[in-house]
Amino acid sequence: MFATLSAPVRAASLLVLAAGFALSAGVAGAQTESKMTGMQLSNDQPIQIQSDKLEIHDQERQAVFTGNVKVVQGTTTLQAGKMVVYYTSGGGSVASGDADIEKIDVFNKVYLKSQTQEATADTGTFNMVNQTLQLKGDKVVLSEGENVFVGCQLNVAMNTGEARLDACGGRVMIQLDPKSRKKTN
Template structure:
């Protein structure tokens, strides 16, 4: 079966699944990833398409940019459902099954695929203007309509910093929940006016 996976459009479909992204740009660094007015550009050292397993893997210095938002990770795995895809051919499937790099332009159209989940292997960094989120791993689950950031999570805006073990961001409610392991604590440092950009020191 032939599949056409355009990497830019592929990630865009998954990240733009919920309008709540765009509504909360000022409240979450994930917000910029849902701005449908801007194109998404993905750079990576390697792209492999595993047709039978229905996943595409971007690896090596992965950088996804949309508008003012930039996401960096070591590996990005896109899980999709190709049950609605029609067509023949073996180009993409053969390369994927053999574990060989697949051409990003090979085979079907992204619109025909149902993107189910994105998994980002870290370290993961999401930067949007003055907001930054970091963690060991991140998952964008379209079916649950949630974003999960796990492992030494830190959220910062200016001088304000929150730290926890994992964070769950609900795209339906635009609510972020920070939690830590049993016995652990969620830590936060909030500086009055700390969300304002620091002014350069005056020369003496």
């Protein structure tokens, strides 16, 4: 099944990785905190959602996309095996394109790409009310070119870009390519 939702859908905010997995170098402990510059909500571009199946449960205020879910907005792509969109009771529905989205959960091999950045995880939650993104898994991997960050949980405040990568009992792994540093004159 193919469903296209127009620009007024507040679910357009779902794709938030406009730039920057720019976690600072030098920290390889149990967690890494930094700013992820350029992470912003994007309400101004249309969003396209494709999946093998779509079920809309208006009484539960849910839209469930299953099978090869692909969401594209601008230069950002999200892929997962399943996506559940929870919307508020304030009126509207996903089918009519005017729903207020509370939260979006994604499952089964989550892949998120925006411009030069990529992230993979087992699950993810986009909380639109709190403007937070959380990716979880045995191995959450963030990359930009040759720079790679590995942990088990990534938390991002979408309104500020503040981010934290946790290792969940292990250690955060960071691999940085010295050629990726900005040149100064």
